[in-house]
Amino acid sequence: MRKFVNDVAKWISSMPDIADKLKSKGGRVLDVGCGDGWASISLATTFPLTKIDAIGADSQSIDNAKKNVHNEGLENRISLHQSLI
Numbered sequence: 001m002r003k004f005v006n007d008v009a010k011w012i013s014s015m016p017d018i019a020d021k022l023k024s025k026g027g028r029v030l031d032v033g034c035g036d037g038w039a040s041i042s043l044a045t046t047f048p049l050t051k052i053d054a055i056g057a058d059s060q061s062i063d064n065a066k067k068n069v070h071n072e073g074l075e076n077r078i079s080l081h082q083s084l085i
Contacts, residue, residue, distance in 0.1 A: 022043070023049065027051070030055070031054040040052045044077045053079050057085060
């Protein structure tokens with residue numbers, strides 16, 4: 001599987017109000033169309049106080065995302081959901 005490679009901290013820092021919210025306790029992200037979960041994992045790693053809800057329509061992608069999130073030890077910060085649509 002291929003990891004999401006991007007300098008998340010750099011592009012989010014261009015939006016200081018968003019970066020401040022993600023750096024504070026209680027920061028939340030909704031990742032719609034999460035695929036295999038790599039963007040959520042990258043965000044959770046970059047912003048350790050942020051909680052993420054990630055949703056996707058494809059059951060195989062959600063299964064992959066669950067494995068990836070587990071392997072990264074982020075189950076307590078990333079919640080994965082399969083949409084019904």
